Amino acid sequence: xQSVAQPEDQVNVAEGNPLTVKCTYSVSGNPYLFWYVQYPxxxxxxxxxxxxxxNLVKGSxxxxxxxxxxxxxxxxxxxxxxxxxxxxxxxAVRDMGATSGTYKYIFGTGTRLKVLA
Amino acid sequence: DxxxxxxxxxxxxxxxxxxxxxxxxxxxxxxxYWYRQTLGQGPEFLTYFQNEAQLEKSRLLSDRFSAExxxxxxxxLEIQRTEQGDSAMYLCASSFRxxxxxxxxxxxxxPGTRLLVL
Numbered sequence: 222x223q224s225v226a227q228p229e230d231q232v233n234v235a236e237g238n239p240l241t242v243k244c245t246y247s248v249s250g251n252p253y254l255f256w257y258v259q260y261p262x263x264x265x266x267x268x269x270x271x272x273x274x275x276n277l278v279k280g281s282x283x284x285x286x287x288x289x290x291x292x293x294x295x296x297x298x299x300x301x302x303x304x305x306x307x308x309x310x311x312x313a314v315r316d317m318g319a320t321s322g323t324y325k326y327i328f329g330t331g332t333r334l335k336v337l338a
Numbered sequence: 339d340x341x342x343x344x345x346x347x348x349x350x351x352x353x354x355x356x357x358x359x360x361x362x363x364x365x366x367x368x369x370x371y372w373y374r375q376t377l378g379q380g381p382e383f384l385t386y387f388q389n390e391a392q393l394e395k396s397r398l399l400s401d402r403f404s405a406e407x408x409x410x411x412x413x414x415l416e417i418q419r420t421e422q423g424d425s426a427m428y429l430c431a432s433s434f435r436x437x438x439x440x441x442x443x444x445x446x447x448x449p450g451t452r453l454l455v456l
Contacts, residue, residue, distance in 0.1 A: 255444070257447070262449075262450075262452070263449055263450070264342070264344075264429055264447040264448050264449040264450045265381070265429065265431075265447040266447070267444055267445075267446060267447075270444060311380050311381070313380075316383075324369065324371075324386060324433070324443065325371065325383040325386060325394065325396075326381075326383065326445060327383070328380030328381050328382070329380050330378070330379055330380050331378075331379070331380050
């Protein structure tokens with residue numbers, strides 16, 4: 222079964238510093254990986270995805286993620302954090318299921334990012 | 339606004355009452371998903387439609403839950419005889435099928451309906 226793990230409940234970083242939010246995955250077959258951000262009392266906003274191709278994926282708001290097959294990781298990164306980046310971040314994997322045609326996502330438990338001014 | 343919309347945004351109800359939520363997906367998106375998110379957790383899949391057909395249901399979806407997408411556009415999620423454990427954020431997402439495998443699809447989420455059962 223597909224799964225993702227976000228080992229950190231919270232990450233604190235100073236404004237202007239680089240940030241990393243960690244995600245590891247476990248899949249059978251090719252991984253389809255996603256990052257979403259959630260602001261308070263809001264739905265999830267899509268940031269970026271890895272399907273195939275370059276291991277470094279660029280997404281919205283200056284975020285990028287590095288796919289590492291050997292370490293089964295898909296860490297979210299940003300070179301310079303902003304206070305406005307403070308939110309809850311979710312890593313997700315598309316569940317390929319036992320049969321074709323399964324499209325649901327399996328989400329991690331989330332990492333709260335706090336960017337300190 | 340052409341994103342996914344959900345109504346109501348908040349619902350407070352008493353235990354035992356029925357509630358219904360509505361989701362309007364991005365137009366022309368043929369897939370629609372319902373997830374449930376409890377405090378401190380990531381969203382958990384409930385069910386999914388392709389056009390009007392409900393193709394998958396999670397074991398989380400007890401007999402008290404029913405979802406419909408009658409014309410392949412908007413969807414409703416009904417919870418009968420609500421229990422306090424049903425209190426959660428209910429999220430709807432939609433996507434557009436691309437290609438045979440659909441691997442390029444991205445799900446876009448609505449703002450959610452927050453349910454509180456007293």
